[in-house]
Amino acid sequence: MNSYLTSLQKQFLYYKSLGEKAINQLEEEQLYLQFNPESNSIAILVHHLAGNMLSRFTDFLTTDGEKSWRNRDAEFTNPFQSKKELLEHWDKGWNCLFNTLEELTESDLEKTVYIRNDGHTVTEALNRQLAHYPYHIGQIVFIAKVLKNEDWQTLSIPRNQSSEYNSRKFSQEKEKRHFTDDL
Numbered sequence: 001m002n003s004y005l006t007s008l009q010k011q012f013l014y015y016k017s018l019g020e021k022a023i024n025q026l027e028e029e030q031l032y033l034q035f036n037p038e039s040n041s042i043a044i045l046v047h048h049l050a051g052n053m054l055s056r057f058t059d060f061l062t063t064d065g066e067k068s069w070r071n072r073d074a075e076f077t078n079p080f081q082s083k084k085e086l087l088e089h090w091d092k093g094w095n096c097l098f099n100t101l102e103e104l105t106e107s108d109l110e111k112t113v114y115i116r117n118d119g120h121t122v123t124e125a126l127n128r129q130l131a132h133y134p135y136h137i138g139q140i141v142f143i144a145k146v147l148k149n150e151d152w153q154t155l156s157i158p159r160n161q162s163s164e165y166n167s168r169k170f171s172q173e174k175e176k177r178h179f180t181d182d183l
Helices: 002-023 028-032 042-057 072-076 083-103 122-151 162-170
Strands: 112-115 118-121
Touching: 002 042, 002 083, 002 122, 028 042, 028 083, 042 072, 042 083, 042 122, 112 122, 118 122
Parallel strands: none
Antiparallel strands: 112 118
């Protein structure tokens, strides 16, 4: 199961990097754009993601993942005055997550943790977040892609280059590796 924890770390790191690559393509004012009153800006999504990470992964094994100090509703407002401040908050959330993952052991995976008094195995709780964070990071990437339009720098295999990518991948020997190892 240590391969599960290693894979999980790589997956979270991959999604963190996708979010950062999208954010870094934007001008500061674009981070705060909302398409309508019901939509979220990238700044709001960052605020929510970091807030969730801090709540879920602070004292992960010993306290409920929905902390009494968390104000989830406030996460859907923009508190940031600069891109630097936004990225610092982003990193604070991710650092909390990664520090917790570093401390987990195989024997922790079947322990029970709670989120709003709903019991989860550690594995279930981690999988829950591995679904939640990419959902919002996909929103960040989509918003950034719309805003950049033809100036968008792809974060995956460029259009019309799948054959070249596959050729490179299939020219390698088969071996066990994580798909993020050669990104």
